[in-house]
Amino acid sequence: MKKIIFTIIRSILAILAVILAGFLVAPMGQGIINIGNIAGTALCVWIFCVSVAPIHRAIRSFFCRHKFTKFLYRFVNVCFIIFAVYGTVVTSLMTWAALQTPTENATVVVLGAQVKPWGPSAVLSGRISGAQRYLEEHESASAVLSGGQGSDEPTSEAQCMYDTLTKRGIDGNRLYMEDKSTNTTENIKNSVQVIEENNLNSDLAIATDFYHQLRVRIIMNQLGIEENVGAVNSDTSILYLPVFTVREWFALPYQVLFR
Known part of the structure; x- marks a missing residue:
């Protein structure tokens, strides 16, 4: 047996x-x-x-x-x-x-990802869709769109997210752009500054991929950010989920030890 x-x-x-x-x-x-x-x-x-x-x-x-x-x-x-x-x-x-659920009408922080010549990449598109879903379900919520412009990008990641969301019917007055950051740490740090400057809800809903949420929490802890934080998970393609999840296995200890 x-x-x-x-x-x-x-x-x-x-x-x-x-x-x-x-x-x-x-x-x-x-x-x-x-x-x-x-x-x-x-x-x-x-x-x-x-x-x-x-x-x-x-x-x-x-x-x-x-x-x-x-x-x-x-x-x-x-x-x-x-x-x-x-x-x-x-x-x-x-x-x-x-699986951490955001509070009602939390401020969505949409983390940037690559912009292709024809528009948002698959990763960025998934994050935009996740943010759109939350904003449609919580009509009083606002969002900070975070991401600068790389040397190989036609526009800033924040601008690309803004254009896509407004085309999908999200009121532009609910969207705040942070277009200077170049990595996840800057995404979060600069987005919190935008939230403070505009007196937005300090409860956060981080719009990013499933595999990225843990590292975001670690970074926030390193930055001393203690607001309520929930997860708005991207519509990540199953084709990319395993490879980027395994990649995070290596990114997490690097984040903890060297950043």
């Missing part, structure tokens, strides 16, 4: 590893290649090899012939186990952050 249970668990893990690897590799065809793709795919390959008994036995037999390769085999396995556990814990915390 125990053997059957282990076989079922191994089979499920192998199938999940293949599916997740597919989602991690697919964005590479669109030129999205980062630490999320690479590390995530490597983890999936390891899970698959460990889960498929014949492959696992063959690898173990090959590497355990000599002391050095045996040590290397064990070291790599320990590293991947730690990585898998870390990723599970961090993803759970991301989920917690993304």
Whole structure:
């Protein structure tokens, strides 16, 4: 009975590893290649090899012939186990952050993302849609649109968000632009300043992707911002969700240790 249970668990893990690897590799065809793709795919390959008994036995037999390769085999396995556990814990915390409900009529802070020559990128478009949904549901809420203009962008991210939201029927008087920031920390810091200058509701609703909400909370803590903070999650494409979630596994410790 125990053997059957282990076989079922191994089979499920192998199938999940293949599916997740597919989602991690697919964005590479669109030129999205980062630490999320690479590390995530490597983890999936390891899970698959460990889960498929014949492959696992063959690898173990090959590497355990000599002391050095045996040590290397064990070291790599320990590293991947730690990585898998870390990723599970961090993803759970991301989920917690993304599930924090904003207060009624909170001020929406829409974090910037790349503007393409033809308009908002897929990531920015998702954030705009999330903000639009909240603003339509809370007619007394205002929004701060945050993001400057990069060297490869035709307009500022804030202006792009403003133009898109007003075209979709959101009153421009409810929208405040912050078009100087170049990263998430500046997005938040400058947006809070805009909120204070215009006497907007200090309760915040951060419009960004699911995987980004936890880092936003960490940054706010580092900046000493103690307002009520809720999450307005973007309409993120499932194609991009795994790769950017894994990338956040690396961005979070960097944020904590070096910023």
